[in-house]
Amino acid sequence: MLVPEARAVFLPAELPPLSPATPYLQTLGKAQLQGYPALRPRSLELLTLLLAHPEEIEGEKLAQQLYPTPNP
Numbered sequence: 001m002l003v004p005e006a007r008a009v010f011l012p013a014e015l016p017p018l019s020p021a022t023p024y025l026q027t028l029g030k031a032q033l034q035g036y037p038a039l040r041p042r043s044l045e046l047l048t049l050l051l052a053h054p055e056e057i058e059g060e061k062l063a064q065q066l067y068p069t070p071n072p
Helices: 004-010 039-053 058-065
Strands: 024-026 032-036
Touching: 004 032, 024 039, 039 058
Parallel strands: none
Antiparallel strands: 024 032
């Protein structure tokens, strides 16, 4: 079972309407956190990764997923 925060990441767009107080993260197409001011693309990537790992994710693994190519 998905935690409520991850439902927006994994469930199809054909969900029943959400209340205005429920944040909804849309990651396909134009990525946005509906009901909130525009976030930078990297912030949306970070939020998506955190929601995809509700069991926690170590900082090093998170950094590897955000920055897969090391700086020279």
